[in-house]
Amino acid sequence: MAVIEVKNFKKSFGSKVIHEDVSFYVKKGECLGLVGGSGTGKSVLLRSLIGLEKPDSGSIEINGIEVSKYKESQWVLLRKKVAYAFQGGALFDSMTVAQNLAYPLREHSHLTSHEMKLRIESQLNDFGLAGTELLYPSEISGGMQKRVGLARAMMLEPEVILYDEPTAGLDPYNTKRIQELILNLKRKGVTAILVTHDMPTAFAVCDKFAFLKDKVIKEQGTPDQLKGKPDSLIQQFIEGNVL
């Protein structure tokens, strides 16, 4: 059964049409790579899956439930299960790293302060961020901010994670580290959608791809199927020759 299913999705901002007729699905435990050139609306599509943008028409089903017409109060409940890892981390700059990680736990769990502390320490270790607990986002590097953002998104152990360019701007070592984290979660059965321009990472972690172009999904398929497509633009994109 599909955990996420998008049908005939349409979205525009004013007179600018972003998506005309987008449909795809992701099964449980799968990781879908949402790829395409800059400005094709990958992030808009991802944001719509968590209710940060509203589609003009079409349907979004999560675990078989139509959510595109959800009110904000209904989304609040769903967002405990569907996490969003922002491109820049989107950390709360008035809070320390530890307070950022504690935020979802304080809001949605019944853990004691001690349990929260242990959970945060363990998460920081997993993400190679030990020793940054008391630092503010402005005191750590961009790559570390990104990892803190990912760690925060995963604090509630969600069923679905939406990654918005998790490796953009990272060095090869940290890129590898993020790849491993995504693969670890995949092994645990977490469903994911990965928006990225980083094709090596996409091929390392994704089970299938959707290629966005001209407001629609131009091609869909497994990595091997995508590699075998005759479309020169897709081939150039995969090889990193364009965009």
Added chain:
Amino acid sequence: MNNLMAIPFKEWAEDQLYFLGGLGYLIKDCLKEGFKKPYYGSLLIEQIYQVGYRSFPLVLVTSGAIGMVMALQFGYGLEKFGGKPYVPRLVASTILREIGPMFTSLMFAARVGAGIASEIGSMVVTQQIDAIRALGTSPIKKIVIPRVLACLIVLPLLAALANVIGNLGGLVVGSVELNIDAQFYLRRVLETSNIKDYMSGFGKTFFFALFIAIPSCYFGLNVKNGTQEVGVATRKAVVTSSLLILVGDFFLAKIFWIIEKWL
């Protein structure tokens, strides 16, 4: 010429309608979510400190200076008619009814309104508001309601303080510059001012608090195109709040006069 004027007016009118509609939705959301759990008491206390305690020196200086200037102007102006004994009553009544609450609110709009709009606007640009939503919480509850409530609690208290400091400023100038006996000045203020004078000014500050907090939150939340718009939102917040205070003051003054006649 007509055509040239038509486009800006149409855009302006659309903007105003959009603003009023947006404000209406924000108020509706605040009322809807304000009564639902969870409540964030610690965020409210933090905001009371930020908007209240830190505005204290500004209010102190402004109200003191206004009281002094008013006493000086009334004193010199009335001196030739032998009207100096009326200075305490005039200064007190003007401060309590109008100048104290209004100037405090205008200063508050400049300091706190601008702060709210720029802070929230920056949070929008850096996706922190999106993050609040994505983490299953409400920006209305976490950001807007604590700020609106803090303004509602703090502004009347600051205005009350401004009334006292303004009258003290008047007393200092009255006794030092105008040679009015300090005890006489104080007695006249207490004898001639009544609770109606005080309540008229004090009552308005609750409305002024809303005129400042809600548009400031609205403009902050509606920042869309990067950091440049944060500045625009801040400017709009201060201008709109100030205009609402000044224009609203007229209507509120009328309403309070009508209420006073009833009582």
